[in-house]
Amino acid sequence: MARSKSQTRASATLFAALGDETRLRILLRLARGDTVSITELAAGGEITRQAVTKHLHVLAGAGLARGTRLGRERRWSLDRKRVEQARAFLEAVSRQWDGALARLKTMVEESG
Amino acid sequence: MPISQTNQIERRTLIRAPRSRVWRAITDIRQFCKWFCAETVEPAFRPGAHVRLISTHQGPCEKQDFFMDIVEMVAEHTFSWRWHPGSLVAGEDLAKEPMTLVVFRLEDAEGGTLVTVTESGFDQLFPSRITRVFGENEAGWKIQMEALDRYFSGAK
Numbered sequence A: 001m002a003r004s005k006s007q008t009r010a011s012a013t014l015f016a017a018l019g020d021e022t023r024l025r026i027l028l029r030l031a032r033g034d035t036v037s038i039t040e041l042a043a044g045g046e047i048t049r050q051a052v053t054k055h056l057h058v059l060a061g062a063g064l065a066r067g068t069r070l071g072r073e074r075r076w077s078l079d080r081k082r083v084e085q086a087r088a089f090l091e092a093v094s095r096q097w098d099g100a101l102a103r104l105k106t107m108v109e110e111s112g
Numbered sequence B: 001m002p003i004s005q006t007n008q009i010e011r012r013t014l015i016r017a018p019r020s021r022v023w024r025a026i027t028d029i030r031q032f033c034k035w036f037c038a039e040t041v042e043p044a045f046r047p048g049a050h051v052r053l054i055s056t057h058q059g060p061c062e063k064q065d066f067f068m069d070i071v072e073m074v075a076e077h078t079f080s081w082r083w084h085p086g087s088l089v090a091g092e093d094l095a096k097e098p099m100t101l102v103v104f105r106l107e108d109a110e111g112g113t114l115v116t117v118t119e120s121g122f123d124q125l126f127p128s129r130i131t132r133v134f135g136e137n138e139a140g141w142k143i144q145m146e147a148l149d150r151y152f153s154g155a156k
Helices: A005-018 A021-030 A038-042 A047-061 A080-111 B019-027 B029-036 B129-133 B138-155
Strands: A064-070 A073-078 B007-017 B052-054 B065-074 B078-083 B100-109 B114-118
Touching: A021 A047, A021 A073, A038 A073, A038 B052, A047 A064, A064 B100, A073 B029, A073 B138, A080 B019, A080 B129, B019 B029, B019 B078, B019 B114, B029 B052, B052 B078
Parallel strands: none
Antiparallel strands: A064 A073, B007 B114, B052 B065, B065 B078, B078 B100, B100 B114
16 A cells, blocks of 8 residues: 655645746746747736746756756757646555455455 | 545455455455465554564565555445555655555445445545546646646645
8 A cells, every 4th residue: 555755745845846836837837838938938018037037947857847958048848748647646646545445355255 | 536536546346255254354464464475473454553464475475575554444344554556665755645545345235245446535646537648639738737727736
């Protein structure tokens, strides 16, 4: 019934990265599927380039966003693999419960 | 969409035995250890107890300690505990991390006893509800973010 410590730790980092509305808005933009520059992300005027840069680095630290240098600028995109890991975590927990309940059922029904 | 829909895992099984028998299998610590694949020196579960167990489940967690903080025991009906999901290594940071709540519920059903187990509180670890909507439409995102925002405001 156990999940590894690193799995739990990684999920906690993901949680912290997502716990900010500005970062969620940036993720929303990245989730459209294209790559964007810091200038484009700051274009709405709601947040400064400095703030965008700071948030992108938090997202990159949690493995949610990825920056790639393209010519003179850096383009940012969503790292879907990290998101899949979070989903896989919940699925693993479900499977562990299925296994435990199957063992409980077998034990009770066979012992009469 | 309420938080609970993705914050919680629910699993059910029908066991062909009376409720009293299933209750003993879940709450008698010796019987619990058999199907849960664990060992303990503790004599019994009781509400409020902090129970140390050792996993005997084959795999990466074998022989690792884990703890159950027993919450509620309502005879033949409800057994619940809190724990750190997957936390078999009691690190210092772990104590500060949120725990999930596991609840076993027993009900009479045709042919035996219906056992429902729920584990909730995953949103405290990571907002899985957000991750589920990645790549979906923007309206969905907006709703999710608003819900999450309300959740964070309420949780502070």
